[in-house]
Amino acid sequence: MGADIPADAYAEIVAVGPTPKGTVRLARSYHRGALDRLAPHLGESPSVTCLHPRAVWAGEEIRAGRKPDQECLDAIRADLARARTGIPPLEHVTGHPGYPQWCRGALDDLRSDILKATGAGKADLAAAAAPDAADHVEEAARVLRRVWPEAALECDVLVRAVVYVGGGAFRSATLLRTYGAVYAGAEHLATPPAAFEMLLHETGHHSLYLRNAFEVFVVNGDDMVSHPLRPDPRPVSGTLHAAHVLARMAAGLNRWWAEPGAPAEVRERRDEDLARLHAAVSVLKGAARWTPAGEDYFENLLRWERELTESCA
Numbered sequence: 001m002g003a004d005i006p007a008d009a010y011a012e013i014v015a016v017g018p019t020p021k022g023t024v025r026l027a028r029s030y031h032r033g034a035l036d037r038l039a040p041h042l043g044e045s046p047s048v049t050c051l052h053p054r055a056v057w058a059g060e061e062i063r064a065g066r067k068p069d070q071e072c073l074d075a076i077r078a079d080l081a082r083a084r085t086g087i088p089p090l091e092h093v094t095g096h097p098g099y100p101q102w103c104r105g106a107l108d109d110l111r112s113d114i115l116k117a118t119g120a121g122k123a124d125l126a127a128a129a130a131p132d133a134a135d136h137v138e139e140a141a142r143v144l145r146r147v148w149p150e151a152a153l154e155c156d157v158l159v160r161a162v163v164y165v166g167g168g169a170f171r172s173a174t175l176l177r178t179y180g181a182v183y184a185g186a187e188h189l190a191t192p193p194a195a196f197e198m199l200l201h202e203t204g205h206h207s208l209y210l211r212n213a214f215e216v217f218v219v220n221g222d223d224m225v226s227h228p229l230r231p232d233p234r235p236v237s238g239t240l241h242a243a244h245v246l247a248r249m250a251a252g253l254n255r256w257w258a259e260p261g262a263p264a265e266v267r268e269r270r271d272e273d274l275a276r277l278h279a280a281v282s283v284l285k286g287a288a289r290w291t292p293a294g295e296d297y298f299e300n301l302l303r304w305e306r307e308l309t310e311s312c313a
Contacts, residue, residue: 034059204245217294
């Protein structure tokens, strides 16, 4: 355990499931760095739980020696004012009439990644299917609040914007340079269960990035292995992310499936995610070299996997 981390905070860091109290505390501390970088341009800002990704992006721009324009700084001031009064509503960014400045560089990175992975891409990632996709995301968020309130609160705190793209095979991603934003392939959000799974998936990535800002779990994160979310070899750290999000996805879908009248697609997705969780855990057992915090985390993950498997039987 890190010397400066209280015992209760450490328990939340190595937990697999959502811990709303811990998420709020860690998010405030994590966002402090971006706010400190913005201070010469905005003045001192009190800590906030919800930080819009444009503020994270602006902080990175300042660190790189570039000053955001006045329009961006004014928008950040407005974001901070809203965040101080509560959790703002989720923002849907469709690319029409154009994507905002804060996510354009990330979209360029995604376009490059799509080209490498599939050999095909679009010059314009704007998503024609975004309106329907956004409706499905909102419905999925309502279901999540009903079946798993703790996960819904964590999603509300960490995910401030969904950026819809028309990336063909591209499904979704979280990028640290715009932490707080989810990039989602609109074509893959054709149903509320698909959107529900996506929210759990990308909130899971956000939650693990947040944990790893305070405790590192593996010492060989750059070693290459295969894992069940990507056909090409990926780093051990990517396999750890896969296992973490699959555990969240399967658990959330299992909670929804327990409701009368849940769509059959919910069980199909749950069973697929659980099978992929088993595969990811198997890879980690043979490949990961854990830190002491990582050992505690992996013990919790194995317990989570075992109890979830029993619940789904």
